[in-house]
Amino acid sequence: MKVVAFERSKQGTGASRRLRNSGKTPGIVYGGASDVQLVELDHNALWHALKKEVFHSSILDLEVAGSSQQVLLRDVQYHPFKQLVLHVDFQRVDATKKLHTKVPLHFMNQETNPAVKLAGAVISHVATELEVECLPGDLPEFLEIDLAKIEAGQTMHAKDIVLPKGVALTAHVEAENPVVASATVPAAKQSDAAADATGETPAA
Numbered sequence: 001m002k003v004v005a006f007e008r009s010k011q012g013t014g015a016s017r018r019l020r021n022s023g024k025t026p027g028i029v030y031g032g033a034s035d036v037q038l039v040e041l042d043h044n045a046l047w048h049a050l051k052k053e054v055f056h057s058s059i060l061d062l063e064v065a066g067s068s069q070q071v072l073l074r075d076v077q078y079h080p081f082k083q084l085v086l087h088v089d090f091q092r093v094d095a096t097k098k099l100h101t102k103v104p105l106h107f108m109n110q111e112t113n114p115a116v117k118l119a120g121a122v123i124s125h126v127a128t129e130l131e132v133e134c135l136p137g138d139l140p141e142f143l144e145i146d147l148a149k150i151e152a153g154q155t156m157h158a159k160d161i162v163l164p165k166g167v168a169l170t171a172h173v174e175a176e177n178p179v180v181a182s183a184t185v186p187a188a189k190q191s192d193a194a195a196d197a198t199g200e201t202p203a204a
Helices: 013-021 043-050 053-057 114-119 171-176 187-198
Strands: 002-007 024-030 037-042 060-064 067-078 085-092 099-108 122-125 129-134 143-146 155-157 179-184
Touching (some): 043 053, 099 122, 114 122
Parallel strands (some): 002 060, 024 085
Antiparallel strands (some): 002 037, 024 037, 060 067, 067 085, 122 179, 155 179
8 A cells, every 4th residue: 555755854842733734644654774764645635545554564665755555553643622633653574584463363254154144143353453473575464264164162262263374473462362252142142042941931
């Protein structure tokens, strides 16, 4: 995904306020062997880009003064109540060095799951993203979580996810192995099932 930015020379609260008043958003680019670079971006274009999941989880081609560099979006500061982006941070990536970043989770096949269709189970998405490590060229836009076979009462953990080649969970995620999805049967459904088994009608 390509992002166009422009060099800026002035910094400070006053300069940033003037930028925002003119429809621009201040930002910085850091990392690698190069110095920190001050940039500005068109606010409206940035606002719409931030609504796209891929903008948050993919390697971006950031063009500044005709020169392109690969970066990751690392931080966004929003105004507390206005639809306004106050500042953005981009980190340069090195194609030869592994990076740590969070990748969104996409849950698949929930509607066809037998526990949902037949037992009335409810599948909860406990996590929406996971932190992985990989080379920039191996970074996936998202990780697919197949919910076709999770059974009522079961949970799915980070280590249960089939990761793409070259992608691994970061050490702390590997150690914690957090729950990413769970399938539960609501109490009312359990009560109905017990009543069916005994032939009794549950008390109102």
